[in-house]
Amino acid sequence: MGITFRKETFRDDFTFRNSPEHIRRFPFPFHEDAYMYAVNIEPHVVGPKGSVLENLIDVDEHYIAEMQDRALVLAEDPLRCQSLPHMTLAGWDLLELLMEQQALGYPEHFTLTRDGDRWRWINRPLGIDDTFTFGDTSTLPYGPMEYITRQSQGDFCILDQRDGNLWMDAGMVTTQADWSLDFDIGMNFFEWHAPVPLAHEKGIFTRALKFLTNIQQGKPARRLNWTMTINPRLDTSPENYHKWGPDRTTVTPQNVGDKVHLRVELQSFWRLPRSNGIVFPIRCYLIKMDELVTQPKWARRLHRVIRDLPEELATYKGLTRYRPTLVEWLSKLDDGSPTSSGFGPD
């Protein structure tokens, strides 16, 4: 028994869909009927079977299609994957982590065998069977970070820890919610978060940095973040904003359910053993409104959250143009009855 991988696209004809099982496991990010920033970090431990937390590195039915979309993005713009010269060791750390976790969680799809430094990696969904020497970059077709993140869902930032700060010194970022690795690479934790409104004043980043710099090996942490995207487009980069931005003008009362997607990032934070860096996977989950509202509790709650979102946050998340249309559409699914606490559907 394994995952049935979907054939689908995240561009042009946008054939991306979630199966009914994947709708129920969607990581809905609102535990109450309102949203405000918080340092919502918790230990990244294994969760219930059938949830996105069943394995610490989640592989799902969109795996092959997402890896194909990443390859297309990189062919157009290789600057989406960059690693400063001192980050190669951290790249090997990440390769080990992702191979181990994917092989552990999905043995029918991935196999890692080690004989000293001689490693063999089999990735059946992508048809890869490579033998290489761990630590010797010349034995892989790409650098270690690029090699393994071309085979792993989500964006990955590798942060160097020095001078009591974290530095964005390497990354594979092709599914980002409107930030540029090419611009932010080399920045420290406060600098790359500089454009985020409200959170600096609340001391969010000072507390988050203190937490992250203390993360210990074998004790990863996680948080959820969210935004919305028109059409199931993974590549919502600032680089291509002039290409995807017009999508935001296409929302009508008739097509809200199909076009508007909730985009949730499961962010996790792991200490890397050799480099002492932190890797920060940003796993993106998309769900269209038609799929989301099949769970009545989520429909009611999302209506209240979007309706009451502070204007600055709505602007930052790029919702301004279509928020009234979305709220009107969702309001018809909200009878005002209470919602149970917690994330899950009823």
Added chain:
Amino acid sequence: MAAKSIISRPVYGTLSPQPGKHHLFIADAEGALAISDMAARAPAGFFDGAEIDFIPGPNNEHVAALEALKPARFHLAPSFASLLPRLKQTLGNAHMGLRLYLAGTEGLIGQAMQVALEAGIDHTSVQTEHRGSLARRMQCVHCKGITENVTTQPATCSHCGLLLLVRDHYSRRLAAFQGVCINAEDRSEIPPMEEAFP
């Protein structure tokens, strides 16, 4: 002085004489005045171990005032690009203890800082003082081209022609502010262009 803004935006100070024997000053246009002002507070003999590299403004002002400080070396450069090879060599060969002072426009300070970073100098150890134009050096996030001396908001990318919002988000590595298409969602919306960074 530039207005207070977001955290990635550089903060400039006032040049002050640092302890040590070797001092390198890079300045353009009115940045010369920052050096003159600092000289008034410097101990005797301070410029005996100093080099001043100066890029004059369009009116060629302040050259005599800098020469009067009698630095060990004085170099006039017609542009930052023409200064770059010399600066790279000087910083590449510098030994521990060289003090670096940057004064003038943000574009000059940013580009000299970029060379210093590449030479392994920590940015917090560099003295900076902003003088003169607020014009910005901007990278277009779309085509990656750099447009120099941007004074308007929004501004047109000199490479791809998109109309860009000049953000306060700044990269030391690129020595540039970020420009993002201001009417990406609806190209028919054309906001008025105003003089924002005179």
